[in-house]
Amino acid sequence: MTGSETSPSFRLAYVPGVTPAKWVRIWNERLPDVPLHLLQVSAAEASDVLRDGGADAGLLRLPTDRTDLSAIPLYTETTVVVVPKDHLVAAVDEVSAEDLADEIVLHPLDDTLDWEHPPGRPAIERPATTPDALELVAAGIGLLVVPQSLARLYHRKDLTYRPVTDTPASRVALSWREDRTTDLVDDFIGIVRGRTVNSTRGRRSAAPAEPQRTRTDQGGARRKPAAGKATGRNPRRGSGGPKGGGRRGRPRRQG
Structure with a gap:
């Protein structure tokens, strides 16, 4: 190298x-x-x-x-609203954006949701970051709408979250x-994308498998038997019947 x-x-x-x-x-x-x-x-x-x-x-x-x-x-991702645990929203399974119309909803500068019209009433100032906004939620100053993974990432014991419908998704x-x-x-x-290591669409593929043995040596000309192997004939009788017209029947008893 x-x-x-x-x-x-x-x-x-x-x-x-x-x-x-x-x-x-x-x-x-x-x-x-x-x-x-x-x-x-x-x-x-x-x-x-x-x-x-x-x-x-x-x-x-x-x-x-x-x-x-x-x-x-x-x-x-699912969009959720983060609220204090004693907030009314915590008592329901989900809310709509309209349900938040009378609430102060914080809109931090690092918000990743593509809002056309954010729900609720705006705060006097926008928090700089999502963690800053969560501090304000814990202080009872407002609510925060974020992707669910951010609510989990910045989880606090005094806060909870519920899904929000009719809002942008991340x-x-x-x-x-x-x-x-x-x-x-x-x-x-x-x-x-979930491609397997053997996928033909991927650049890296597994080493090619050993080719299977073909049957050309079995389906073409017949293979000669190895030396000393039986060929279907009785080696003691040859190709014909008993030689010399040998007698058949019961053997004679000796006197």
């Missing part, structure tokens, strides 16, 4: 709430010689990290700035630079 050569590795960025553990485990099983490095980034900076070459691919939330980026949507996608679709990026795409 020359001084300019380096061992291959793969850098995967991911935003808060997204859990890449399953895909990382599969990667380590299939490509144990290629280390995968995880890089947690904020939702706001995820696209720029990919565009600037800080990561080979990223798990981010849509919508986002996709200039020069490719993206494959993976799944859609979509998680795998993204990478269009002009940097490397073999390793293609490998990771195959993993998140």
Whole structure:
């Protein structure tokens, strides 16, 4: 190996709430010689990290700035409202956006939901981050609507959450630079899409199986028997019957 050569590795960025553990485990099983490095980034900076070459691919939330980026949507999250445990919302299974019309609903600057008209009444100031907004919810200042994974990530014992209908949903996608679709990026795409290691669509496939033995030596010309093997004839009788007209019947008794 020359001084300019380096061992291959793969850098995967991911935003808060997204859990890449399953895909990382599969990667380590299939490509144990290629280390995968995880890089947690904020939702706001995820696209720029990919565009600037800080990561080979990223798990981010849509919508986002996709200039020069490719993206494959993976799944859609449930949207929930986070409330204090003693709030009226905690007594029901789910609420609608209309049910929150009279509530102060916090809208942090790092909010990832694509709102056209956020529900509820706006707060005087927007919190800087989702964790900051949750501190205000715990203080009884307002409620917070977020993807369910963020409610779980920032769980507090004094807070709970319920699903909210009629609100935008957060979509998680795998993204990478269009002009940097490397073999390793293609490998990771195959993993998140559920391709097996033997899939013909994947770049890496298992070693070809040993070809099965054909029957050309059995269905064509007949094979000669090995020396000393029986050919269907009685070796003691040859090809004809008993020689010399041998007698048949009961043997004569000797006197």
